[in-house]
Amino acid sequence: MHSDQQIQHWTPICDLAEIVPNTGVAALIGDQQVAIFHVIDQSAGQAQARVFAIGNYDPNADAAVLSRGLVGNLGERIVVASPIYKHHFDLTTGECLEEPAHSVPAWPARIEQGKVWIGA
Template sequence: MHSDQQIQHWTPICDLADIVPNTGVCALVNGEQVAVFHVIDSTGGAQETRVFAIGNYDPNSEAAVLSRGLVGNLGERIVVASPIYKQHFDLQTGECLEEPANSVPAWPARIEAGQVWIGA
């Protein structure tokens, strides 16, 4: 993951309200499909609205489907389960928990003035 200081360019994706909480959408960023997730995180006790961005292409099923997966938690990790073979991908790092060799890229994401932004 990148720090804000290292990011050269932030790309606006959509309004946060355009993504149903605890689901994802697919966006085309610099020619690449990115799965963008709007998560209501309550793991620390208080509810926090967060956004995440990982590659949309699932190397396990060889399909661009991660944005349509089910969002949840495995322990302290916020993950998406691929809709095809159900492997879990960490939304912060893109790591595939069952097959780490099949991990996907992750990008920094933030909410600013009600808009979702992805760092490149």
């Protein structure tokens, strides 16, 4: 987990309302394709919007498709299932649960004044 004090630069991506809850979108940040997910977390008994950012490229499928995957939970982990081979990627860490060697990068993400921001 990254703290806001460690982040050197935050990039605005889009309005949170532009991402349908519990889905993802792809964004190009510099030369990186990033999958950004808007998740409604109900674990604390009330609905709370959260955002996550991981690499969009699925190395198992050799395709940039993770933003189109299905969002869900495996135990306590919030994950996306790749739309091709259904490998699960942890949205907090980018870890591929079935093939850890094929994990993807993860970036800190936050919501501020209705906008999605990604930290680098």
